[in-house]
Amino acid sequence: MGLNWSSNPKTANNPIYLTLSETKMMRKPNHNCPLTVVFLALALLICSTKANTQSSTIFLLRHGETVFPPYQENPPNPHLNDAGLERARLLAKMLRSEQIDHIFSTDYRRTQQTIAPLSEAKNIPITVYNGRKLEDLARKIKGLRGNIVVCGHSNTTGEMVQLLGGRPGEKIDRQTEFDRLYVLHQLPNGQTHTVLLRYGASYQRQTATATVQRKIAITIDDLPAVTLDKSNANYQDITDKLLSTLEKTQVPAIGFVNENKLYRNNRLDPVRLDLLRDWLASGMELGNHGFAHKDYHRVSFREFAEDIKKGEKYTNVVLKEQGQQLKYFRHPFLHTGNSSDKQLQLTKFLKDNNYVVAPVTIDNAEYIFARAYELALQSADQELMEKIGNAYIPYMEQKTAYFESQSRMLFNREISQTLLIHANALNGDYLDELLQMYQRRGYQFVSLEEALKDPAYKSPDRFTGDGGITWLHRWAITKGVDRSFYKGEPTCPEFVQNAANIRE
């Protein structure tokens, strides 16, 4: 499906409007409080309630739109109208993939009908509470384990949020505002992080001062392409598809180059060099990923450093044509040195050569999907290709939710994320859907430079293990956080690993 993205994320403070479904306004959040306001569209997976088994998540909402017959201004117990019933179905759909353990609702037709589809889908009975005794409900909820949904009213929902330690923001407009969905996360420091989502048909009072709080930088490795079909036509095809999506959606990205891929039969191929020019012409950035993608944990510092210098040659040429220069280095395999000596040597070398390290927070097994996808393509197995493609976006969304949760546990907030993907055929076909997923989750796409302004990236990293792991885990390991912190990381589906013939 193709979305028409009507905003320019490069313009500061512009709201992003989706035309696919009814999406929303948001108000400027109070900057002193842990209240995040994000956009929401159809069929999203909201938060990482599965990823983090230690803390519970509480969803709070009011009932949907009700029937108000014109002759009766305020009927005592109205039922939902069509819009309200539709919203109730949407709620069940949205929370379908979330772990839910308890459902609470008042005993009115409108609240019961709002929560009924979710209760049925999850096979969890509705526990009735008294809307006039909210302290009792808050006490009860605090004593429960697991994830909880509370359906109430315009005048109870905000109060419940407050009683549970969250920030309700402005009062709910009783007449028109049916789209708020609060998500409260318990933070390790005992505070509550409040995410205010909007779902379903939109609340009328839209405002132009909206701002998106989640930020992500898209980084794409192994340029010009990492693919089984090493023909120039395929390299060109992958490049064209990636760049047309990035241009259409006006999403900034940085590509990390392996210059050995610019050669064919030991000679520089000008067609491939032009692919790098295409990236720059589309307004994207380029960085160094080593000439031959060497593994720092398998070669000496000297050999690795030479490979970095060798990998600058033609990238420098095309950057110079645009009046730019090399700035970022991305470690192949995210291997930064498996001893402190080696790590320090490389860090110093990069600094002396004016490189900024490009970290990754959302690390993932997209390369396994990509290999499975290309093998299926080679054997013309259309059905398997689709199956892999259909599993790819939900997998990336689960990974993202997991790292959002890790960020909240480590920093008590959501940091600007950096995503790692590769220049491959899978992303040629699915980058558009991948970006839509991030947009649904309320992300603003930013440059790597912008993402790295987040002070989280100044956290110490003294990880010297062998793994090529996310910086979130490096920071956590350096801080010495408990093992349970790492629990629940989503894995690549078995059938994808089998199709790729790679174990994660």
Ligand SMILES: [Zn+2]
């Ligand atoms: Zn790579």
